[in-house]
Amino acid sequence: MDELEFVRLSSDDSRDSDFDCGNDDLNEFFFVDSKANFRELLAVTYAWNLHGKTIAFFSVSNDAITSQNVENFNRFRRILPWGKRYKTMPAVKIGRFAVHKNFSKHGYGSKIMDFIKIWFVTRNKTGCRFIVVDALKEAQRFYEKNGFSFLSSDGENDSTRLMYFDLKTVKPDS
Numbered sequence: 375m376d377e378l379e380f381v382r383l384s385s386d387d388s389r390d391s392d393f394d395c396g397n398d399d400l401n402e403f404f405f406v407d408s409k410a411n412f413r414e415l416l417a418v419t420y421a422w423n424l425h426g427k428t429i430a431f432f433s434v435s436n437d438a439i440t441s442q443n444v445e446n447f448n449r450f451r452r453i454l455p456w457g458k459r460y461k462t463m464p465a466v467k468i469g470r471f472a473v474h475k476n477f478s479k480h481g482y483g484s485k486i487m488d489f490i491k492i493w494f495v496t497r498n499k500t501g502c503r504f505i506v507v508d509a510l511k512e513a514q515r516f517y518e519k520n521g522f523s524f525l526s527s528d529g530e531n532d533s534t535r536l537m538y539f540d541l542k543t544v545k546p547d548s
């Protein structure tokens with residue numbers, strides 16, 4: 375990751391026109407929708423550049439895990455100590471995540487996921503216990519390999535399924 379540059383994208387900066395993750399919706403988000411989401415304070419998008427070229431991006435927003443997301447919420451809440459089993463538990467949502475198709479399956483996605491986990495537990499400004507993601511079917515194996523679990527056993531045939539990662543399992547940098 376040393377040679378990679380981490381860039382926070384805004385609504386008026388340019389995007390690397392060569393970026394292509396092989397998924398049209400995600401490409402469209404990178405080039406167009408991420409700008410409107412930034413303007414409306416709905417999501418912030420970050421890029422990883424290698425020698426000036428974007429090899430991956432992700433977008434994040436505030437979110438929460440509630441009884442509506444989880445199959446057996448009372449059992450799920452036992453992850454927290456007694457007295458802290460709130461009805462709403464703070465989370466960050468990875469709205470979009472994609473690696474350039476020429477760089478996929480080289481470990482970059484997992485390295486970036488490790489970065490996101492550390493990033494959210496180090497000097498955090500707000501409480502944030504979980505990462506959640508509406509994982510595309512084809513990416514669910516990737517998330518499982520990176521420690522994510524399904525919030526419900528439903529939807530096995532759906533195109534996306536909500537998955538979570540418990541940030542309490544990560545050691546902060548400081």
Ligand SMILES: CC(C)(COP(=O)(O)OP(=O)(O)OC[C@H]1O[C@@H](n2cnc3c(N)ncnc32)[C@H](O)[C@@H]1OP(=O)(O)O)[C@@H](O)C(=O)NCCC(=O)NCCS
Binds near residue numbers: 473509512
């Ligand atoms: C899914 C994605 C982000 C993974 O990034 P990546 O850099 O390719 O992932 P890694 O190289 O770190 O892979 C980690 C592990 O997951 C596996 N993996 C990655 N993508 C996979 C896929 N599509 N299907 C099955 N396994 C996959 C890899 O084989 C690897 O396993 P290994 O360590 O046993 O070899 C990337 O492939 C991508 O951008 N895909 C297109 C867009 C997309 O689906 N985004 C997710 C939106 S929810």
